[in-house]
Amino acid sequence: MPIITGTPAASETGRTLSKEEIARYSRHLIMPEVGMEGQLKLARAQVLMIGAGGLGAPLGLYLAAAGVGRLGIVDFDVVDFTNLQRQITFSTSDVGRPKIQAAKERLAGLNPGIRIDTYETRLTSDNALELFRDYDIIVDGTDNFPTRYLVNDACVLLGKPNVYGSIFRFEGQATVFNYPAGPCYRCLYPEPPPPGLVPSCAEGGVLGVLPGIVGAIQAMETIKLILKTGEPLAGRLLLFDALAMRFRELRLRKNPACPICGEHRTIDKLIDYEEFCGIRGEEAAPVTNGIPEITPRELKTRLDRGDDLYILDVREPHEYQICNLHGNLIPLGQLPNRVNELDSSREIVAHCRSGKRSADAVEFLRKAGFQKVWNLKGGILAWSDEVDPSVPKY
Amino acid sequence: MAIKLEIPTALRPFAGKQSSLDLEAATVGEALKSLTNTYSDLRKHLYTDDGRIRSFVNIYVNDEDIRYLEKENTPIKDGDTISIVPSIAGGR
Ligand SMILES: [Zn+2]
Numbered sequence: 001m002p003i004i005t006g007t008p009a010a011s012e013t014g015r016t017l018s019k020e021e022i023a024r025y026s027r028h029l030i031m032p033e034v035g036m037e038g039q040l041k042l043a044r045a046q047v048l049m050i051g052a053g054g055l056g057a058p059l060g061l062y063l064a065a066a067g068v069g070r071l072g073i074v075d076f077d078v079v080d081f082t083n084l085q086r087q088i089t090f091s092t093s094d095v096g097r098p099k100i101q102a103a104k105e106r107l108a109g110l111n112p113g114i115r116i117d118t119y120e121t122r123l124t125s126d127n128a129l130e131l132f133r134d135y136d137i138i139v140d141g142t143d144n145f146p147t148r149y150l151v152n153d154a155c156v157l158l159g160k161p162n163v164y165g166s167i168f169r170f171e172g173q174a175t176v177f178n179y180p181a182g183p184c185y186r187c188l189y190p191e192p193p194p195p196g197l198v199p200s201c202a203e204g205g206v207l208g209v210l211p212g213i214v215g216a217i218q219a220m221e222t223i224k225l226i227l228k229t230g231e232p233l234a235g236r237l238l239l240f241d242a243l244a245m246r247f248r249e250l251r252l253r254k255n256p257a258c259p260i261c262g263e264h265r266t267i268d269k270l271i272d273y274e275e276f277c278g279i280r281g282e283e284a285a286p287v288t289n290g291i292p293e294i295t296p297r298e299l300k301t302r303l304d305r306g307d308d309l310y311i312l313d314v315r316e317p318h319e320y321q322i323c324n325l326h327g328n329l330i331p332l333g334q335l336p337n338r339v340n341e342l343d344s345s346r347e348i349v350a351h352c353r354s355g356k357r358s359a360d361a362v363e364f365l366r367k368a369g370f371q372k373v374w375n376l377k378g379g380i381l382a383w384s385d386e387v388d389p390s391v392p393k394y
Numbered sequence: 395m396a397i398k399l400e401i402p403t404a405l406r407p408f409a410g411k412q413s414s415l416d417l418e419a420a421t422v423g424e425a426l427k428s429l430t431n432t433y434s435d436l437r438k439h440l441y442t443d444d445g446r447i448r449s450f451v452n453i454y455v456n457d458e459d460i461r462y463l464e465k466e467n468t469p470i471k472d473g474d475t476i477s478i479v480p481s482i483a484g485g486r
Pocket residue numbers: 183184185186187188255258259260261262
């Protein structure tokens with residue numbers, strides 16, 4: 001059939017680009033590595049993003065802008081003020097709205113020609129396979145170990161590539177797992193760290209640009225997989241150190257003993273990932289369980305009536321600068337070496353940001369023989385909520 | 395053998411806030427022992443109670459995972475870089 005100048009190019013499924021789309025994607029179309037054929041591959045691609053947070057922000061923006069035909073987004077969170085420092089999909093006016101709703105609006109505004117399906121749900125072993133089935137590529141931008149193992153296992157069971165990125169403070173990791181049938185997340189790390197051994201994101205912090213860089217790498221790899229061009233980041237673990245501004249690459253091998261993709265597979269269905277990560281029960285009974293506590297209101301009452309209480313702040317000096325309760329600062333890590341600064345005959349109330357680190361401090365002090373020591377329940381965050389709203393929350 | 399040991403962000407607070415250090419060792423195991431002897435707080439992050447390297451911490455000599463070499467007995471030569479790469483999960 002002769003091609004008449006001016007008619008849109010046709011793909012094998014009949015999808016064509018409109019005149020407006022040709023203008024929109026012209027910088028792709030004029031590159032032979034993408035061209036009309038590549039742009040139509042993008043238009044037919046179905047990509048599922050797990051998480052609409054720091055990594056999901058650049059990822060969603062770039063995939064939508066590139067014209068990925070169908071984008072799925074799974075998230076159950078609400079936009080919060082602390083997100084705005086890095087989650088660039090959201091505006092200040094989005095605070096309080098569900099992330100998927102705000103993200104969908106933003107991405108649809110950027111590119112009205114794509115389909116965006118949102119799933120306001122927590123990804124679980126019960127819904128993951130069903131959700132993933134419709135999509136060609138899964139992009140993991142979550143923030144916790146149970147979900148990362150869940151995403152991995154579902155991808156291996158369904159034979160779908162998993163474009164992985166993770167971040168911590170100034171450091172990032174990225175790779176493409178299970179492509180094609182290459183190493184998976186369990187090949188890299190057979191088991192997650194036990195809870196408590198790594199700082200949580202709130203304690204760990206993250207430089208705002210970092211998820212931007214790592215999420216953009218995930219977007220790039222996703223687009224390369226769709227176009228089937230270049231060398232995918234499979235079998236290689238990319239490490240990024242933002243402070244040194246250095247990228248390194250480590251070899252990532254398929255582990256013959258991997259329980260899900262190895263020679264003798266012992267996992268053939270999704271499991272209980274909270275239990276696998278050792279956090280079952282911890283959420284129901286927080287780590288403060290059994291640790292003597294005082295509520296912010298009780299503390300306020302006692303301070304108001306002039307009781308002699310020693311307020312021990314176990315946070316870091318830079319946190320003390322953000323806000324404090326005029327306590328005595330001894331960071332948790334220094335407590336064992338500075339315990340002699342404390343007077344065991346006085347009543348001590350330990351606090352931190354949320355009550356977790358100070359619970360460890362109270363446990364440590366009790367074991368060291370301190371009888372009169374309590375943990376401020378909920379930390380400075382609860383103090384702000386229940387006693388003094390002028391204390392900023394961070 | 396003079397080698398360089400790379401410390402990840404998450405473990406720097408337990409290693410005198412250093413991002414890397416130079417040391418002398420003949421095997422990976424020796425290098426890690428030397429590290430944890432200097433910084434004893436690191437030990438529980440790298441080893442289980444029964445002395446095995448934790449399964450969420452990978453050790454590389456240059457770009458190769460020691461699980462596919464001779465594990466802690468992997469010999470090292472002058473100028474090698476040993477990297478400690480723990481699992482991180484942040485994304486939000
Ligand atoms: Zn595997």
